[in-house]
Amino acid sequence: MNRVLSSRLAALILSAAAFCTFSSPLLADPSKPGGATTTEFQDVNAFSQPATNLSLDGRMNFSIGNSFFRNPWIAAPATTTARDGLGPLFNTNSCQGCHIKDGRGHPPLPGQAQAVSTLIRLSIPETQERPRGAAEGVVPEPTYGDQLQDFSIAGVEPEARIHWDYEFSQVELSTGSSVSLRKPLIELSHLAYGPMHPDVMLSPRVAPAMIGLGLLEAIPEEEILANADPDDQDGDGISGRPNMVWDSIEEQVVLGRFGWKASKPDVKQQTAAAFFGDIGITSSLSSQQSCMPAQTSCIEAPNGGSPELSDELLDFVTFYSQHLAVPARPDHSNTEIVAGEQVFHEVGCASCHTPKWQTGTGASAALSNQTIYPYTDLLLHDMGEGLADHRPDFEASGTEWRTPPLWGLGSYKIVNGHTQLLHDGRARTPLEAILWHGGEAEASKNNVIQLSEDRLTHLLTFLDSL
């Protein structure tokens, strides 16, 4: 067969393939953690790409959502009616302000007046006099609500100032080296609306990365629940509990997937909640301004329409948030990385950081039926006293956290210039994050402490390849 003929033949087979739909599932490919959505971008823009398999129409919606995700909102009233309504109380004025480059936020820098990409959640213990309503994850602090907002528009006092410090401790590894750990110490001052409830519970939260959210949303609920083992029936020391939360669209209790305690059921409700709590933008899902009864200047401030965010724009931003691609892992089969992956399984990380899933029907065709590698089970686990915030949320206890996905872990230093991990950014490296694991993960952490230098290096190299 001559060359021209063979290339024509190849074209023929390819063109015929284009007309046929093969029903066999695509082979799983760990170099593409987001399946066909995976992006080849590896630089500072690695988290900002649309799903690679997104249609042109999808890309237009993505572009529009991107614009409203990126650009700042301004105080009402303003000529730019679709972008006004900031506050009156807020944490920042744009989504991008916390989800920096669609990636992670960070704890406040020394001397930074406002926390911006880290916020403080507030609540008080549930009592007989003030039980938690079915639609509430927490009982809000009576004066300040369920989130502290350290910014405000003119004429309204910001709620408080946050002082952020650390206490340090040491962990010895079996190799003889020692790792320094830091834990945030938070103090509030300048409380503008009077003292807080004496039993107030504070929980600092760093903004997480935005990649792959629509894929996590597309994992079938029954598959996630099948992994749950709330009473540890299999005796492996790992429970895995679903957080069952309020779905304010369906008006029923459903599986929670998003947020550090999995308190939101889907990307749309998470998006609306962030607009409302973080930027002070109302939508049809949160229609009242985020002002508490005692905050009269907040209540009396002008608003940017009712609601401030139209359903159409909420849908665009939701679509954008669902379709941010996960970066590729071109080096996944390097010897050292494969060895590290082996260690990852041996020490028990994969018990909760479940590597592989198959999506069902997602918000778009691009997200559906993909084999993905997020490294999470989306379930709650008791992580021990060291990490506990002692602030329950729906069914999540004060020591439980949702397993965060690990995809994109190696890109944080490129996209965000740091690797400050965990819910409050206390861990400065993946190793520190591992050493904070306790509770159900205590045994796995101890396995890591016991690793030889080589095997620890392999494990960390594997994590850096994600």
Place this chain on the structure above:
Amino acid sequence: MIKANFWQFSFALLLTIKSASALAVPTDEELAAVGERYLALAHASFSAAQIESKVLQQAVYEFLDAPTEENLTKAKMAWSEARKPYAEIEAFRFGNLPIDDWEPQLNAWPLDEGFIDYVDQSQYFYELGNPVGQANLIANTRLSFGPQELDLSELTPDLLASLNELGGTEANVATGWHAIEFLLWGQDLNGTNPGAGNRPVTDFALIETDCTNGNCDRRREYLKATTDLLVADMQVGVDFWDADIESNYHKEFVALPAREQLRRILFGVGSLSLGELAGERMKVALYANSPEDEHDCFSDNTHTTLLHDQIGIANVLNGRSDFVDELDQGISVMELLDQQDPALARDLQNALQHTTEIIGRISQSADAGIAFDQLIAPGNAEGAAMIQQAIDALVAQTRLIEAAATALGLSSLAANTEGHF
């Protein structure tokens, strides 16, 4: 054995499909000829844009030598002229990853102008998460944020390039077309009312006593550095497509399967047409009624960029450009489509012309004194209708680009991440 028979059977079936199909898909040779024309057009178009950027550089130099009103006007005109061929090469951006990656240093937008220079605080809304949204690089020789302390005493092209996206905020744009635009025009304080930015020429005064708004020396240094960087970056752009360079994107593109070449070509124009022009630059501006969402907001030159982006789309499909001598390498997408499906080729050509005409009306409106930022003003129903018509035309045009892709044998314009088809 059974397996072999199955494959023989399948192959026979494929042959049947092929011969039964009325419109056979083009051969690899035909597709490769389209790739050849595309590469020639890319190199010639980028070269033409680079030459115009040098004309801008010359005008900036003359202005800095003699900062008169007349020379400022000339520099602004040179900027507007240079934007035309630049806008046309945006049709090569999407689908070609190195170009998409190269683009931000040159054309990032929107920008927090307080990062670069003085602003009117009452009309400046920047990202609060941006630790340096009011850094004013021109006024300050040192900049500290968090634990970092930066030395800004010499405003060199390299320093400015390193400051882009400082602190992780995309709105920190220190370089490129829009930084130069802001330096030449200044903040547009007219909102959705008539008028562009109106920076006094004395902001660039040679003598300190004539200097308005302070730091004229530093502003002059900044303008020179960012203009020099733009010209250097344009050369980098030309080099992507230079057939005589040993290892570059031209080589990478040539090595691609012909179908993947065609996919990148059509994906690029489709993305610019739908996502970028109809979506990000028009639909968003229309939704938000916000001059902040206007692309060339300091100069009110948005209409020119829109029009030439559209012309760039038509150029890629027709394998030609007004800025380029006639090309004889390979064939254009349109020529191949005309062989394949003449009716579709005619429809696509008509759609391209129609869209160019519709966007041309926005341009004519601007020439008559009603610029893009006035068209998107709240309550301007006529302006909104004009922009909506342009969006509709772009959507219809994109549908035909997708139809052309199908007619030329592509199953999808989105990248297939299982490899190149």
